[in-house]
Amino acid sequence: MSLKIEDPAVLRAAMVAALRDEGLITSDRVAAAMNTVPRQAFAPGEPLARVYETHTTLAPKIGADGRQTSVVSASHIQAIQLEQAAIEPGMNVLEVGSGGYNAALLTELVGPGGSVTTVDIDADIVARARSGLRTAGYDRVNVVLADAEYGAPAFAPFDRIIATVGAFDIPPAWLDQLTAPGRIVVPLRFAAITRLIAFDRTLDSPVLTASNYRLGSFVAMQGAGAASEQMVAISPDIALRLDPQSTATFHVSALRRALHGTAIERWSGTPFDMPDELELFLLSSGVDVPMLHAAQRAVDQGVVNRTVRLGTPAIIRGGSLAYRIKRENGEMVSGYETGVVAHGPDAELVADELLGLIREWAGHHYRRGAARISYHPGTADASNVTGWHATKRHGSLAVSWS
Numbered sequence: 001m002s003l004k005i006e007d008p009a010v011l012r013a014a015m016v017a018a019l020r021d022e023g024l025i026t027s028d029r030v031a032a033a034m035n036t037v038p039r040q041a042f043a044p045g046e047p048l049a050r051v052y053e054t055h056t057t058l059a060p061k062i063g064a065d066g067r068q069t070s071v072v073s074a075s076h077i078q079a080i081q082l083e084q085a086a087i088e089p090g091m092n093v094l095e096v097g098s099g100g101y102n103a104a105l106l107t108e109l110v111g112p113g114g115s116v117t118t119v120d121i122d123a124d125i126v127a128r129a130r131s132g133l134r135t136a137g138y139d140r141v142n143v144v145l146a147d148a149e150y151g152a153p154a155f156a157p158f159d160r161i162i163a164t165v166g167a168f169d170i171p172p173a174w175l176d177q178l179t180a181p182g183r184i185v186v187p188l189r190f191a192a193i194t195r196l197i198a199f200d201r202t203l204d205s206p207v208l209t210a211s212n213y214r215l216g217s218f219v220a221m222q223g224a225g226a227a228s229e230q231m232v233a234i235s236p237d238i239a240l241r242l243d244p245q246s247t248a249t250f251h252v253s254a255l256r257r258a259l260h261g262t263a264i265e266r267w268s269g270t271p272f273d274m275p276d277e278l279e280l281f282l283l284s285s286g287v288d289v290p291m292l293h294a295a296q297r298a299v300d301q302g303v304v305n306r307t308v309r310l311g312t313p314a315i316i317r318g319g320s321l322a323y324r325i326k327r328e329n330g331e332m333v334s335g336y337e338t339g340v341v342a343h344g345p346d347a348e349l350v351a352d353e354l355l356g357l358i359r360e361w362a363g364h365h366y367r368r369g370a371a372r373i374s375y376h377p378g379t380a381d382a383s384n385v386t387g388w389h390a391t392k393r394h395g396s397l398a399v400s401w402s
């Protein structure tokens, strides 16, 4: 017999305990905020037990193309971002993308001496956020209907800017409205992936340096900052996904032939572990490494390994390509071993190239947080950025490895 718990306070405490167990809440202040705000006020109609699940988004709004344009974010993502933001009492905070719940958590964190502004581009979401904030007793939050590409100048400067929407770049207005020192927490899209990044600005440099990055995903930014990644179809079920700014070109018909031809498998002798870190290493290993994606049908037909279903970096040379796979191997610390599958006339070569990168990562960077990520405002600076970098509309993102 399952016990039906109807008390939000009990569910809230269980949510916080689960987020602590996962290592996502690490501070007592974030725990206290999440233990206080009634999350159910921001998702009316959702079952109470669901409201307090840790990996569940709530109250989705679906756009004309069938994709989600808004959700109340899952609490595990909110915990990550709040810890990244390191909010202190008395701060002035801007939230990009509203829902109400996160703005209420921010209000708890800044305390009575601080203030919170949240901006959303969608009038329905602004209305819902206002109503939830009123119900829950947080109506001192400034809720603004606007395109947050331009920040919220009337309430600036901000000690912290927390974007809760997938951004393709860091708009100049956010930098103009950020204090120095200051911190921007942003789900940044680059190389066709998202990382939740905490960028610090110091007093003496315009360059933003990441103090922390984590895996996570968000609905995409709309308005002036919207951008679409490039999709290069290899077949109806398989595609390459690339940054909007990428100028890479591919031999599509040769790659299609290669994928439907024979494949080779090779094994690296290194553990399969922290796939998000390896993914970032591979994507930042050279110019224009695309993400390979496939529909379930291509997996079911045996054309690609199931790892491709969620997207995986692919090394492509002419009509040949390689991507990483895994297998159980009890001799590895993680219980799994990383390998590669390769197709095409130069399958051995691309397999070797990818195996070399996997071994380099496993040998030198096999830990969390080994990437050094920085953002260099102003495209004029791009030529000074050493190592791998992605050119954005308003600056450059650089990734190097320690």
Ligand SMILES: C[S@@+](CC[C@H](N)C(=O)[O-])C[C@H]1O[C@@H](n2cnc3c(N)ncnc32)[C@H](O)[C@@H]1O
Binding pocket: 069, 070, 071, 072, 073, 095, 096, 097, 098, 099, 100, 101, 102, 103, 119, 120, 121, 122, 125, 146, 147, 148, 149, 164, 165, 218, 219, 220, 221, 222, 223, 224, 225
């Ligand atoms: C994941 S939701 C925000 C979740 C919210 N912070 C919460 O408390 O759970 C992302 C929001 O960003 C909004 N958005 C998208 N593009 C925007 C833009 N350019 N300016 C402001 N808001 C935007 C969407 O309308 C959507 O409501």
